[in-house]
Amino acid sequence: MPDISSLFVTRLYRAALADFGPAIDGAELETSCRVIADDDDAGHAWCEENAYPGYTSYASLTDLPWRFPIFADLVKVLDQHVMAFAKDLEFDLGEGKLVLEDLWINVLPEGGSHGSHIHPHSVISGTTYVAMPEGTSALKLEDPRHAMMMNAPARLKTAREEMRNFIYVAPKVGDVLLWESWLRHEVPMNMAEEERISVSFNYKWVD
Numbered sequence: 001m002p003d004i005s006s007l008f009v010t011r012l013y014r015a016a017l018a019d020f021g022p023a024i025d026g027a028e029l030e031t032s033c034r035v036i037a038d039d040d041d042a043g044h045a046w047c048e049e050n051a052y053p054g055y056t057s058y059a060s061l062t063d064l065p066w067r068f069p070i071f072a073d074l075v076k077v078l079d080q081h082v083m084a085f086a087k088d089l090e091f092d093l094g095e096g097k098l099v100l101e102d103l104w105i106n107v108l109p110e111g112g113s114h115g116s117h118i119h120p121h122s123v124i125s126g127t128t129y130v131a132m133p134e135g136t137s138a139l140k141l142e143d144p145r146h147a148m149m150m151n152a153p154a155r156l157k158t159a160r161e162e163m164r165n166f167i168y169v170a171p172k173v174g175d176v177l178l179w180e181s182w183l184r185h186e187v188p189m190n191m192a193e194e195e196r197i198s199v200s201f202n203y204k205w206v207d
Contacts, residue, residue: 006162010144012169013085013178017128020080022073026174030130032070033105033197036061053112054195058104065103074128074199075100078176082124082203085178091123093205098123101204108137108196114187116142122202126178129171133194138170139177142184 017024036057037043043060046052050059057064064071082098091098101122108114119125127139143165155164171177179185181202190196 009162010183011085011089011180012141012167013081013088013126013176014169014171015081015084015176017077017081017174017176020077020084022076024070024074024077026130028070029074029199030197032068033107033130033199036064036068036105037107054109055107056104058102058200061104062102064105065100071103071199075103078126078128078201081176081178082126085124089180094207096205096207098203099206101202103199103201106196106198106200108187108190110190110193110195112196113137113189116140116184116186118184119181119202121204122181123205124178124203125181125183125201126176127171127198127200128176129173129198131195131197132171132173133192133196136192136194136196137188137190138168140186140188141167141169141179142186144183146184 037055040055040057040060043055043057046059047055061067065075066072078100086093086098106114106127146165149165161167169177187196
């Protein structure tokens with residue numbers, strides 16, 4: 001019998017935000033996201049100029065943990081999740097550590113989407129989910145080998161998960177997902193009438 005093994009595995013971390021403390025009040029976090037989105041004129045202007053559907057604070061508010069205590073608490077929780085994921089990835093950080101680089105709010109209305117992209121210059125990226133109405137879009141992850149498959153035939157519809165070209169992950173409110181920042185991903189169109197709200201972030205390696 002042949003010996004077939006899997007090589008160069010892509011890891012995806014999924015956990016409840018509440019698995020680590022301090023506790024985050026989900027209702028307060030959602031309210032904070034909505035209030036910030038309502039008041040961030042610079043953010044809305046950037047979204048309009050860049051044809052971004054919905055709202056993101058990515059280009060306008062770079063100090064959310066300093067401005068709002070609940071985001072400072074959120075970072076304390078995310079730090080612990082990122083440490084757990086880094087351990088699973090068996091990173092040799094030496095004398096360095098992974099630290100938060102960016103943290104931003106995303107609000108996607110009905111019909112909004114976020115095209116396929118990666119997060120250059122970061123090590124670990126992720127999202128925690130604040131409002132996920134029924135029928136809203138999952139996170140779509142792309143096999144990093146996709147560009148090198150050239151003339152490979154399509155996969156069977158019944159292919160094992162690790163053999164598929166795309167994986168769709170449907171997170172719940174309070175979930176946190178982490179992946180290595182080179183992993184291409186997107187948010188397909190939000191088909192729900194309500195807004196899809198999340199908080200995304202990047203971690204970098206510093207000596």
